[in-house]
Amino acid sequence: MSWWLDRCSIDHVVLERGDIANSWKTERWDSLRLLTPNWQSRLPGYGYQGSDPDGFRTMPETISFIEGYAGAMAAPVRTHTTVTSVRKHDDGYEVSTDQGNWKCETVVLATGACNIPTIPAVAAAVPATIRTLTPLQYRKPDQLEDGGVLVVGASASGVQIADEIQRSGRPVTLAVGEHVRVPRVYRGKDIKWWMDASGVLDQRFDEVDDIVRARHVPSLQLAGYADRRSIDLNSLTAIGVKPVGRVAGVNDGKAQFSGSLRNVCALADLKMNRLLGTIDEWARDHGQDVDVDPPHRFDATVVEESPPLLLDLARGKIKTIIWATGFRPDFSWLDVPVLDHKGNIRHDGGVVADSPGLYLLGLPFLRRRKSSLIDGVGDDARDLSAHLAAYLRDRVLSRPEMIAARG
Numbered sequence: 038m039s040w041w042l043d044r045c046s047i048d049h050v051v052l053e054r055g056d057i058a059n060s061w062k063t064e065r066w067d068s069l070r071l072l073t074p075n076w077q078s079r080l081p082g083y084g085y086q087g088s089d090p091d092g093f094r095t096m097p098e099t100i101s102f103i104e105g106y107a108g109a110m111a112a113p114v115r116t117h118t119t120v121t122s123v124r125k126h127d128d129g130y131e132v133s134t135d136q137g138n139w140k141c142e143t144v145v146l147a148t149g150a151c152n153i154p155t156i157p158a159v160a161a162a163v164p165a166t167i168r169t170l171t172p173l174q175y176r177k178p179d180q181l182e183d184g185g186v187l188v189v190g191a192s193a194s195g196v197q198i199a200d201e202i203q204r205s206g207r208p209v210t211l212a213v214g215e216h217v218r219v220p221r222v223y224r225g226k227d228i229k230w231w232m233d234a235s236g237v238l239d240q241r242f243d244e245v246d247d248i249v250r251a252r253h254v255p256s257l258q259l260a261g262y263a264d265r266r267s268i269d270l271n272s273l274t275a276i277g278v279k280p281v282g283r284v285a286g287v288n289d290g291k292a293q294f295s296g297s298l299r300n301v302c303a304l305a306d307l308k309m310n311r312l313l314g315t316i317d318e319w320a321r322d323h324g325q326d327v328d329v330d331p332p333h334r335f336d337a338t339v340v341e342e343s344p345p346l347l348l349d350l351a352r353g354k355i356k357t358i359i360w361a362t363g364f365r366p367d368f369s370w371l372d373v374p375v376l377d378h379k380g381n382i383r384h385d386g387g388v389v390a391d392s393p394g395l396y397l398l399g400l401p402f403l404r405r406r407k408s409s410l411i412d413g414v415g416d417d418a419r420d421l422s423a424h425l426a427a428y429l430r431d432r433v434l435s436r437p438e439m440i441a442a443r444g
């Protein structure tokens with residue numbers, strides 16, 4: 038956004054509570070690599086320059102990349118400045134921070150989609166003897182006591198964490214709800230290449246049938262392993278992870294799992310095949326199926342005959358629970374009445390409703406399917422900066438002296 042505002046010659050400042058790339062420095066586990074290939078971190082005016090476009094960045098590499106961008110564009114970032122409140126002031130906004138206050142005509146809320154882990158209410162009934170962590174607190178398997186681990190959630194974070202904990206010798210039970218299965222590589226090319234080239238990631242928020250639903254689709258079961266292997270329930274079962282249904286309750290020291298495991302897996306397989314079908318069709322129609330492998334399908338997810346419906350947490354086999362059940366943004370500091378009854382900001386593609394001059398960036402499917410990816414923010418910021426520039430221009434033109442000057 039700062040890059041685009043600069044292009045529009047709009048004075049601005051970027052306030053950051055930590056250092057540049059704070060979330061990547063402080064909220065990610067040690068072994069994490071981006072699940073998007075290096076080429077797919079295209080920021081406005083800045084892309085991958087190295088010799089491994091198909092590789093996956095480690096956290097230190099990701100941090101260098103973001104720091105490099107801020108430096109290259111000389112972004113006006115004020116680090117260690119925490120915003121504690123944003124409220125309406127005259128016909129603009131007052132932004133309070135622990136480093137003083139700002140008055141401004143417009144504010145862009147770009148504080149991230151993953152500030153607070155979403156933990157189901159049943160977590161409150163987990164026996165106190167069991168340690169519970171979220172992906173924001175998890176760093177590496179050695180941080181955990183020896184013994185069994187229940188990982189709840191089988192999307193990107195859950196499957197990656199389950200994989201490395203199981204490989205560390207701690208037996209993992211994985212509670213699986215709705216998830217999105219995709220192969221890392223299809224027909225010899227990265228799945229992200231296909232999704233990008235075929236336009237799947239560019240699908241717009243005003244084109245989908247149910248945008249509320251689209252904004253809540255779980256992240257892909259995908260990891261950026263150097264050997265490009267896929268990660269899914271079959272690969273996890275092969276190393277000994279035990280999949281069970283989603284956690285439905287915790288009662289009397291026992292976790293209860295839903296009986297829906299088979300169904301959610303069948304649905305994920307079906308949707309994966311639908312995506313691969315879309316890719317095949319696109320490849321055929323656009324002459325992209327010449328130098329690639331022929332279409333093929335992957336084995337269906339294998340689910341055991343009767344997955345357990347109960348796990349006795351109190352008997353000592355489970356030492357740790359990791360709630361990999363998603364994240365939500367934190368707008369607790371926003372003192373502008375723009376939240377709906379669920380605590381989500383009411384907005385139209387990032388233009389906040391009923392609060393002119395307030396914008397939102399970096400949330401899932403904000404304006405496009407790729408909106409919450411590093412690669413997606415540039416297009417969204419371009420659109421929103423154009424809206425913001427027009428808003429400022431209209432304000433100037435509506436001043437009495439301007440109206441008088443126009444006669």
Ligand SMILES: Cc1cc2nc3c(=O)[nH]c(=O)nc-3n(C[C@H](O)[C@H](O)[C@H](O)COP(=O)(O)OP(=O)(O)OC[C@H]3O[C@@H](n4cnc5c(N)ncnc54)[C@H](O)[C@@H]3O)c2cc1C
Nearest residue numbers: 053054059060071072073119120148149151399409410411
């Ligand atoms: C585990 C995990 C893995 C991911 N992997 C990928 C991937 O492989 N590829 C990809 O493209 N995307 C990935 N993402 C998504 C990724 O987070 C986004 O692409 C990207 O970080 C979004 O950038 P952002 O600036 O919008 O949000 P963030 O990176 O979260 O940055 C928001 C910033 O706002 C600051 N902030 C928050 N509140 C305040 C406040 N009150 N005052 C001042 N500053 C504040 C924070 O300190 C933070 O630096 C992943 C996310 C997670 C959680």
